[in-house]
Amino acid sequence: MLLSTSARLISRRLIQSGTRRTASTSNAFRCNEENLRNKALPYYASATAAALVAVGAIQHNNSQNATATEGLSVQEAVNAVEDKFAVYWPRNIIILFGPPGAGKGSQAPKIVDIMGIPQLSTGDMLRAAVAAQSEVGKQAAAVMKAGGLVSDEIVVGIIRDRIKEADCRHGFILDGFPRTIVQAKALDKMLTEEGACVTNVVEFNVPDKVLEERITGRWIHKKSGRSYHVKYAPPKSMKKSWKGEIDTASMIDDVTGEPLIQRPDDTAAALKKRLAGYHNDTEDVLDRYKPKGVVKNINANQGMEDVWKDIQVSLLR
Numbered sequence: 001m002l003l004s005t006s007a008r009l010i011s012r013r014l015i016q017s018g019t020r021r022t023a024s025t026s027n028a029f030r031c032n033e034e035n036l037r038n039k040a041l042p043y044y045a046s047a048t049a050a051a052l053v054a055v056g057a058i059q060h061n062n063s064q065n066a067t068a069t070e071g072l073s074v075q076e077a078v079n080a081v082e083d084k085f086a087v088y089w090p091r092n093i094i095i096l097f098g099p100p101g102a103g104k105g106s107q108a109p110k111i112v113d114i115m116g117i118p119q120l121s122t123g124d125m126l127r128a129a130v131a132a133q134s135e136v137g138k139q140a141a142a143v144m145k146a147g148g149l150v151s152d153e154i155v156v157g158i159i160r161d162r163i164k165e166a167d168c169r170h171g172f173i174l175d176g177f178p179r180t181i182v183q184a185k186a187l188d189k190m191l192t193e194e195g196a197c198v199t200n201v202v203e204f205n206v207p208d209k210v211l212e213e214r215i216t217g218r219w220i221h222k223k224s225g226r227s228y229h230v231k232y233a234p235p236k237s238m239k240k241s242w243k244g245e246i247d248t249a250s251m252i253d254d255v256t257g258e259p260l261i262q263r264p265d266d267t268a269a270a271l272k273k274r275l276a277g278y279h280n281d282t283e284d285v286l287d288r289y290k291p292k293g294v295v296k297n298i299n300a301n302q303g304m305e306d307v308w309k310d311i312q313v314s315l316l317r
């Protein structure tokens with residue numbers, strides 16, 4: 001009882017911490033056919049395992065007088081085990097793959113919760129750059145608004161910098177990247193240099209005609225990324241005129257009371273271009289990963305809870 005409570009608390013701490021000491025993953029393992037078949041443990045399992053191993057080791061030491069974790073507090077033992085995972089276990093590198101409006105951004109935070117690895121959304125990063133009016137943002141703004149693709153050079157550069165950060169040491173979830181073969185090749189090269197590889201590609205399937213309704217009815221709370229839909233998930237405050245038109249002033253975030261916005265590229269015209277880009281350039285990326293046995297196809301044209309169940313199954317070994 002004591003053990004399981006401690007383990008739960010410790011694993012929660014592990015999942016929440018994400019960042020602490022960095023440990024090089026170079027040469028930690030080689031990503032070959034063998035470890036593609038025996039893919040990485042989902043991080044929640046490894047975090048729980050780390051906690052159990054640490055607590056178990058301390059209890060064992062107490063009874064056996066062993067030395068491995070002798071004199072260490074539970075916290076220090078957990079840190080030691082966690083560092084072992086960072087050095088010797090494969091990183092979970094997950095690609096969420098699917099057209100705009102497929103639900104990648106809505107489901108990703110749940111994967112973050114269970115696995116304790118960060119979501120890297122190139123769309124969010126680019127929107128932040130546009131809002132900050134940085135050099136990258138200035139170059140990306142117009143093409144994003146029109147629903148086109150930002151240059152490979154820019155997005156690859158953004159990802160290259162981001163995945164070096166400490167919170168990515170156990171892995172990361174890519175949302176909206178790679179979108180072209182050039183980006184996929186660049187990603188694989190970066191990973192190969194570290195002895196890592198893509199471990200899961202979760203492909204969200206939704207027919208195009210469903211996407212238009214999803215995208216054009218979407219409203220967002222900018223700061224939190226909370227997403228609403230005029231038909232399927234309206235904010236509590238939403239009002240309509242007698243003609244059935246939405247009163248835009250009533251589109252308010254349920255949690256903060258702040259106004260919601262519509263993304264400038266969430267229009268029917270921009271969506272047409274975004275979908276064409278997806279079918280012409282992005283779908284080819286799947287063909288690169290299919291032979292490696294890492295692509296899992298899920299039906300994203302069902303309720304969010306059922307999509308989430310399918311995602312969890314797709315992440316199991």
Ligand code: AMP
Binds near residue numbers: 152177183
């Ligand atoms: P998203 O939020 O993923 O729908 O991305 C919004 C927009 O950001 C896209 O329509 C593109 O203009 C741009 N963008 C995001 N990720 C990429 C990428 N990997 N390559 C090129 N452009 C991207």
